[in-house]
Amino acid sequence: MNNKILEHFLQATNEVFQMMFDIEFDFSTPMEAKSLHYDEGHICAEIALLGDIKGTITFKFNADTALDLVEIMCGMEIDEVDEFVKSALGEIANIISGNALTTLSQEEIIGDLEPPLIITQSKKYEENDNVHITVVDATSDIGTMNFVFVEKDQ
C-alpha cells in the first residue's frame, strides 16, 4: 500500500478519534516489516479491503487502551475484553476505514471493505512475494495502537 493511500487511513483515524474521544495520535514513519506476530494481550480489528486496494488493514490496540476507549464511550468501568468491547472496537475500525475509502474515492481510488474480524489470539504473518507488510505506531494520551497494512499484489 503506497504512502498516499496509507495517509488517508491515518487522517481518518485522527478525525474519528478527535470527534469521538478528543484524542489525537502522533504517527511514526511507516516501517516495512518482514513478518508480523499478533501476541495475546492485544485486540486486533482486521478489515479486508477490496477493489482498487487489496489487502487488510488492522487496528491493533493493547488491552488497556481498548478498555479505556470503551469506558469513555459508555461512561462505566469495563474490566474485561468481552463481546461488547470487541464489537465496539470493530465498529470504530469500520467507521475509520469507511471514511478513508470515502476520501480515497474522491481521488478515483475505489474500494470496499468487509465487516471487521476481531483477533484476540496469537497470529503470524510472513512477507512473501505477493504480500507486503507496513506498520505504523500511533501514540496518544490514552495509550498506543498500531496500524498494520498487509497489501496483496494486484
Add this chain to the structure above:
Amino acid sequence: MQEYIKQTKTGSRKYKSFVRADFLVEMTGRVCYHIDIIFKKEIVMIWKDKYRLGVAEIDKQHMELFRRVNDFVVTLRSKGSWQEKVDKVNDTLQFMQEYVVIHFKAEEAYQLKIGYTGYEHHKKLHDDMVAYVTEVAEEYEREGYKEELIQRFAGKLLAWLINHVVAEDLKIAQYTIHKEEQK
C-alpha cells in the same frame, strides 16, 4: 465542565477519576457511594456535553435517545447471571428499539422542515441502522435470547450512535446555524 476520564498518578486502570458535570467521583473507597448517587439520579452515563450540537430541538431528541440506549447498556452490563437479567434486558431492548425508529423519524421530519440538503444521505444511514437493528432483534429471538449476540449488538450500536451524532448530526446543526445566520 466537559466530562472526561483521566488516569491517576498510580497509572492503574482500577483507580481513575471520573469528572462529570456535577460530580467528582474518585474510584477509591467512596466508589459505591458515588455510583449509587449516579444511578439514583438516573444520570445518562453515555451522554457527554460534547455531543450537544447547539440546536435545542435536536439536542433534546438526542438526550432522550441516549437515555434509552443508556438504560439498555446499563441493564445489559449489570452484574448477575444472564438468566437473572435476560427479561429486563429484553424489556429495555424493546423500548430502545422502538425509540430508535421514533427518533430517526422525528429527526428526518426536522431535516425536511429546514430543507436540509443532506437529507437523502442521512435517511439512508438511518434506514440501514434500522434494518440492522431489526435483523439482530429477529436473530436474537430466533436463537433463544443468547447473551453473546446482544452484547455484540450493544457494542456496535454504542460506537455507531456516538459517531453518528458527532459526525453526521453535526452537519444538520451546522446547516441550521448557517441558515439562522443568513436570516
